[in-house]
Amino acid sequence: MTTWALRFGSGGRRLALVALTVLVSLVHLGAGQWVSASLEQHRDPPPAAIDVRFIQEMALTEPPPPAPPPPPRRPRPQPVVAAQAAASAVAEAASAPEPPPVAQAPPDPLDDAASAVAEAPSPAASAPPPFAWPPSTQLLYALEGSYRGPIVGEAQVDWLREGERYQVRLEVRVPPLFKRRMLSDGLLGEQGLAPQRFDQETEVAMSATRRETVRLDQDMVQLANGRAEARPPGVQDVASQFVQMTWLFLTRPELAQTGATVELPLALPRRLGRWTYQVQERGPIDLPFGQIDAVHVVPQRENAKPGELTVELWVAPGLLYLPVRIVIRQDVDNYLDLRLKTAPRIAELAAPGS
Numbered sequence: 001m002t003t004w005a006l007r008f009g010s011g012g013r014r015l016a017l018v019a020l021t022v023l024v025s026l027v028h029l030g031a032g033q034w035v036s037a038s039l040e041q042h043r044d045p046p047p048a049a050i051d052v053r054f055i056q057e058m059a060l061t062e063p064p065p066p067a068p069p070p071p072p073r074r075p076r077p078q079p080v081v082a083a084q085a086a087a088s089a090v091a092e093a094a095s096a097p098e099p100p101p102v103a104q105a106p107p108d109p110l111d112d113a114a115s116a117v118a119e120a121p122s123p124a125a126s127a128p129p130p131f132a133w134p135p136s137t138q139l140l141y142a143l144e145g146s147y148r149g150p151i152v153g154e155a156q157v158d159w160l161r162e163g164e165r166y167q168v169r170l171e172v173r174v175p176p177l178f179k180r181r182m183l184s185d186g187l188l189g190e191q192g193l194a195p196q197r198f199d200q201e202t203e204v205a206m207s208a209t210r211r212e213t214v215r216l217d218q219d220m221v222q223l224a225n226g227r228a229e230a231r232p233p234g235v236q237d238v239a240s241q242f243v244q245m246t247w248l249f250l251t252r253p254e255l256a257q258t259g260a261t262v263e264l265p266l267a268l269p270r271r272l273g274r275w276t277y278q279v280q281e282r283g284p285i286d287l288p289f290g291q292i293d294a295v296h297v298v299p300q301r302e303n304a305k306p307g308e309l310t311v312e313l314w315v316a317p318g319l320l321y322l323p324v325r326i327v328i329r330q331d332v333d334n335y336l337d338l339r340l341k342t343a344p345r346i347a348e349l350a351a352p353g354s
Helices: 002-043 079-095 109-119 240-251
Strands: 052-057 137-146 150-162 165-174 178-189 192-204 210-216 220-222 228-230 261-267 272-287 290-299 310-316 322-329 335-340 345-349
Touching: 137 165, 137 322, 150 335, 165 240, 165 335, 192 240, 240 261, 240 310, 240 322, 272 322, 290 322
Parallel strands: none
Antiparallel strands: 052 345, 137 150, 137 335, 137 345, 150 165, 165 178, 178 192, 192 210, 210 220, 220 228, 261 272, 272 290, 290 310, 310 322, 322 335
């Protein structure tokens, strides 16, 4: 009896020692991964926010009208008909008697000046005014939706710029379920926004924060899963696409007309794709602070993979085509509906050292 107990105790101690060794190894492995991820995050944190002050509400404005269609070109005369007409005119001129000379009045200098002014090209007509980027702007949204039942929350979009640099900061909060922050950081150029980096952080209840970064170099796009692909011309990220669409509508108003389509290459965290949006009707939309006209912009769902999010927009021409309503949809039963709850606020750059 005693011998059996001693053997059991010895075996138990050996099992306990093995279990302890495995447990310590797992703890070290998990701690090492956590420390490595933390160190990586601290080595390359997301860019700090551009410092601005939001000082006043944005006033309603009338957007520029679309460019008129070019006038129809006059048909050119047929060569044979033109040659016959020219020959007849020459023959008639040769057979007509020579008219008596007529005294020529001296040219009127006022007429010459008026003619010169009329023929001179108008600077305003020959060169359109340069595009002026909207000032830094903050948009606050009320959020409703469905995800395994009704949900409510809030969202915020900050469009920030300083010189040729811009940021789009988007945050969606549905307490206590989840929070998601997105940041697009890049430069302003002749083709609109040129993203250089996209960061996304997702916090879900009872789960660790997930961080994903996409880097957009001059020629390559480094996705969050480590895959590198060639950078498509005009590529946008998840956050910058909203402001890029604003830029397109402001610089090319014909794209905001019913029936037009807008194509955007998008760099998602794990793949590159091309999204096509169709412009639908313009009409009034009710918001907490009043009614406003908006253009409905709908994504073509055949571009999305199963379970992938799509974004539907209502942009207001009177608010520089900023989105006043955003519907983010995963499927019929799971979606977020964001409606602008106050008029957008615009900002001025903070004074140095303040």
